[in-house]
Amino acid sequence: MTGATRSRRVVLVLLLVVGVAARAASGAVTDGLLPNGNFEQGPDASQLNGTRVTSPNAIPNWEISGFVEYIGSGQKQDDMILPVPEGAYAVRLGNDATVRQLLSVTRKAYYSVTFCAARTCAQAEKLNVSVGPENGVLPIQTVYSSSGWDSFSFAFRARHSTLWLTIHNPGAEEDPACGPLIDSVAIKKLSPPPREKGNMLRNGDFEEGPYIFPGTAWGALVPPMDEDDVCPLPGWTVMSDTKVVKYVDAAHHAVPRGARAVELVAGREAALVQEVATTPGRWYALSFSVGDAGNGCAAEAMVVEAYAARATARVPYESRGTGGSSAAPSSSPRRRSSRAWCSRATTTT
Ligand SMILES: *[C@@H]1O[C@H](CO)[C@@H](O)[C@H](O)[C@H]1NC(C)=O
């Protein structure tokens, strides 16, 4: 062995050791609830005036600004009881109020953040979620669950290894206490859109997507976004003005295949879009399953519309609310694999 190869080997070993040490020190977040992401650790009595939090660092792991309240389960507002979905505490963001937490992430990786929110007054509430330079304004005026709580998702690509996750209520209401409740903030690293052999669509089975809280029955809403934003559903884009699609799990919903599916809860006001590279003049076949999530919407005549280039398919589905599914555009309820033309699907009810 020559001296040159020996010294090259030493260098390689050193690099490896440095790499491991750097990764251990970075302590990037792991999938699941953020530290004190459910706000169960709260302020000391001396840092509260009634329900209002009076010190910026009173809630462990979080930093607050503006009119932030610390809400206990069962607390009343006028005659309405404010429920808390997980544990015993949540926060409420009044006008222009913010909660934020510093995240350690892996640079250049993709992440999605999921959090629970509920409105407390009737006005059109919005939440401005930002992670570093990326931000999105999520409309929360439409309630999609019977509990009043929904989980919202937001995705980003980490430009730095430490980033502030900020949830901000940009509202300016007369009653400063009229703001959304926030509970349970979680994060999940997203894998690149998985591609199945023989399927040109990426993440066609929707198996990769935002974090869903295992104890909740309301999935996670995926908001509309601009083309260049990161979608919590890798491979797909949600197209709409203010409406969402609902990402659901097999534990609480009927899912025809795999562990995840998408429920088109907003009717024709929201569409799922994916761009596929094709060769002009060639023929392509597309198959998909249409069903209901098994959440009791009985005797509803539904239609899914699919478009690809200039071709359109309308796929009717008669829901019994019990979680059946059929292939598109076949009307036989058992067949799952048939053909249609599609790059985009919307429902009408
Ligand atoms: C608590 O809030 C009330 C109402 O805003 C205010 O009048 C009072 O001075 C506050 N108390 C303290 C100790 O800051």
Ligand SMILES: *[C@@H]1O[C@H](CO)[C@@H](O)[C@H](O)[C@H]1NC(C)=O
């Ligand atoms: C949302 O937050 C971002 C970053 O904090 C800010 O630049 C943007 O103006 C905010 N948008 C609204 C509507 O408040």
